[in-house]
Amino acid sequence: MNIYVDGMGGDNAPEAIVEACVKAVGDFNKKIHILGSEIAINNELKKIGYTGTDIEIINTTEVVENEDEPSKVIRQKKDSSMVVGIRRLKEDPESIFVSAGSTGALLAGGTLLLGRIKGIQRPALTIALPSKKGTPTLLLDVGANADCKAVYLEQFAMMASVYAENIMGIQSPKVGLINIGTEANKGSELYKEAYVLLKESGVNFIGNVESRDLVESEADILVCDGFTGNVILKLTEGLSNYIMGSLKRSMTSNIRSKIGALLLKPALKKFKKQFDYKEYGGAPLLGVKAGIIKAHGSSDAKAFYNAIRQGIIFQEKKVLEKITNKTVEKL
Amino acid sequence: MSTFDKIKNIILEHLDIQEDDITLNADFMEDLGADSLDVAELIMSIEDEFNLEINEEEIEGMRTVEDVVEYLDKL
Numbered sequence: 001m002n003i004y005v006d007g008m009g010g011d012n013a014p015e016a017i018v019e020a021c022v023k024a025v026g027d028f029n030k031k032i033h034i035l036g037s038e039i040a041i042n043n044e045l046k047k048i049g050y051t052g053t054d055i056e057i058i059n060t061t062e063v064v065e066n067e068d069e070p071s072k073v074i075r076q077k078k079d080s081s082m083v084v085g086i087r088r089l090k091e092d093p094e095s096i097f098v099s100a101g102s103t104g105a106l107l108a109g110g111t112l113l114l115g116r117i118k119g120i121q122r123p124a125l126t127i128a129l130p131s132k133k134g135t136p137t138l139l140l141d142v143g144a145n146a147d148c149k150a151v152y153l154e155q156f157a158m159m160a161s162v163y164a165e166n167i168m169g170i171q172s173p174k175v176g177l178i179n180i181g182t183e184a185n186k187g188s189e190l191y192k193e194a195y196v197l198l199k200e201s202g203v204n205f206i207g208n209v210e211s212r213d214l215v216e217s218e219a220d221i222l223v224c225d226g227f228t229g230n231v232i233l234k235l236t237e238g239l240s241n242y243i244m245g246s247l248k249r250s251m252t253s254n255i256r257s258k259i260g261a262l263l264l265k266p267a268l269k270k271f272k273k274q275f276d277y278k279e280y281g282g283a284p285l286l287g288v289k290a291g292i293i294k295a296h297g298s299s300d301a302k303a304f305y306n307a308i309r310q311g312i313i314f315q316e317k318k319v320l321e322k323i324t325n326k327t328v329e330k331l
Numbered sequence: 332m333s334t335f336d337k338i339k340n341i342i343l344e345h346l347d348i349q350e351d352d353i354t355l356n357a358d359f360m361e362d363l364g365a366d367s368l369d370v371a372e373l374i375m376s377i378e379d380e381f382n383l384e385i386n387e388e389e390i391e392g393m394r395t396v397e398d399v400v401e402y403l404d405k406l
Contacts, residue, residue, distance in 0.1 A: 071371040075387065112371055121347070122368075147366065151347075 001315050002095035003308060004088050007036030008063045008081040009101020011298045017100065018044035020304035025054040028312055033088070035060050035081040060084045066297075070104030074112055082106065086113045086292070093290045096311035098282065100295035100304060107144040110288040117320075119327050122148070123287030124156045125226070125294055126163070127233060132216045138164060139214075141226040142233045142283060148225035150193035153177070157203045159286045160221040162326040167317055168220075176209035176219030178228060183208070190225065198223075244272060282307030284314055286323065291315050334400045341376045342396070345369060355397040377403075 005021055007014045014036055021032045022045070031054050034041055038059040045055065062080035064073050074083050082101050086109045089097045093114075099106055103125065111123055125144040128136035138160045145152060157175045164173035177195055179187045184195055186208055198205040209217045211232055224232070247268070251261035261268075282293040282303075291314050295307035314320070339353045346363055359365045365373065378384055381403060393399050 069367075071367040072387070074371075108368055108371065111368060112375060 001030065001312070002088075002092055003030055003032045003311065004058075004085045004095060004097045005032055005034045005308070006081045006085050006097070006099035006101050007034040007041050007057075008060070009099045010295065010304075011100075012300055013100065014040050014044050015047075016299060016301045017304055019048060019301035020299075020308060021055055022048050022050045023301070023305050024308045025052065028309070030054070030312065031056065032308075033058050035085045035088075036063075037061075058084065058088070064101050064105045066102045068102065068105060070102065070108035071112075073102075073105040074109050083109055083113075086110060089290045089292070090114055094315070096291040096293060096315050098293045098295060098304070098307050098311050100297055100299045100307070103143050103294055103297070106292065106294055107285065110285050110290075110292050114289045114292075116287055117289060117324050117327050120155055120159070120287040122152045122155070123285050124152070124159065125229075125283045126160060126286055127283040129236070130215065133218060135168060135170065135220065137214070137217065137219060138221045139229055139232065140221070140223060140286065142229035143226045144285065145226040146230075147227070148190065150190055150197050153190075153194040153223050153225065154197040154201050155287070156223045157198055157201065157205070157221060158327070159323055160223070161203045162323045163284075163286065163319060164220050166322045167313075167319055170220050172204045173220035174206045174218055175203045175221045175223065176206050176217055178211060178222050178224035178232070179208035180210065181208060182210065194223075282310050284310070284319070289320070289324075291320055334403050335396070337380060338377065338396060338399055338403075341373060341380060345372055345376065353396060355395070355400065357396050358394050359396070360394070381406075 005017060007017050018041055021034055025032050033056045035058045038057050041057050060079050060081045062077045064077055064080045064082045077083055082099055082105060085097045085099065089095055090113055107123060116123060122145050124141035126138050126140040127142045129139050131137040140156050140160055161173050161175060164170045175198065177191065177198055179191050185192060206219055209219055209222055251257050282295040285292040285294055291311060293307050293311040295304050342353050343350060346365055346369060348363055352363060357363055359370055374385060374390060389402060393402065
């Protein structure tokens with residue numbers, strides 16, 4: 001298995017990416033190919049003092065920016081770290097590609113260059129969220145498709161069910177549809193139509209789930225369009241950052257609360273870990289014909305390292321093959 | 332097979348629509364429900380089928396099936 005990494009994507013590239021790769025080659029005993037400016041990446045490697053041979057730099061001269069129109073990137077930025085990375089993946093489908101770059105461009109590049117699994121209309125980005133029930137809840141689509149058709153949502157549910165069954169070991173995973181009320185007739189036309197499709201789709205559909213129940217819901221999988229999913233994702237991150245920040249401030253405001261904070265420290269650390277996106281790293285782009293992991297745009301080295309780890313598991317557990325087989329079966 | 336028929340087959344492979352919906356006047360986005368990603372996919376398939384590369388400026392001007400057919404027939 002080869003690991004290809006977009007060295008230029010994300011807010012903290014290439015520093016955080018290179019740092020994550022150096023740690024990953026040591027921990028996972030795998031070779032990593034970093035795509036991007038050879039000079040910039042070499043500088044980072046020098047800063048860290050890495051002298052090993054498990055990191056190879058594939059020099060590229062262009063960078064995909066968030067402002068670039070996704071559907072045009074593969075034609076207009078052929079020598080970008082992202083496009084070259086996806087092309088490498090196409091030639092070597094047993095490998096994985098990890099990028100913290102533009103989500104839209106990654107989706108378009110993945111779809112156009114690798115192609116979709118037969119029968120899948122749109123790939124989706126998935127994220128694992130912490131939940132009360134103990135096992136994470138998969139939320140998708142969290143940003144690959146801002147505009148969705150009802151049938152996309154049905155397929156997202158099906159792909160995530162396969163993922164949850166095979167990778168998370170959940171028998172007959174429960175699927176909920178994010179909505180503004182629990183009744184069947186709630187929501188926009190898209191969501192009403194999706195409700196009907198999901199009910200008849202053969203997945204274990206438990207009905208609509210309101211976003212306030214995201215963490216407490218019994219659902220293993222929550223589906224929504226990419227716009228809604230992205231809003232939920234960023235709102236959750238923003239709120240948890242704010243809450244942790246506020247807690248820290250009030251707990252260190254005087255001696256008495258400082259002592260209390262000291263006692264609570266292990267519990268708080270555990271709590272923080274549970275809600276920290278950096279622990280989950282990235283999200284697979286489900287539905288394309290190879291393993292692409294999208295790391296968070298603001299990934300630091302820890303988050304990107306976890307995204308690499310996730311990609312390795314994705315490949316080792318043959319998630320793609322299992323989804324492809326199930327999709328064909330259900331067509 | 333005429334250029335129109337070839338294009339029609341490519342469209343049918345990519346979009347979930349009926350053959351009758353594909354007329355020369357059909358606008359890819361307005362009438363055939365294609366989004367920007369569908370259009371990009373269609374263009375790549377057309378390039379493969381006709382073994383050519385269509386430049387970005389030409390693509391910008393193509394809105395209907397007829398625009399594509401005319402462009403290909405002129406080559």
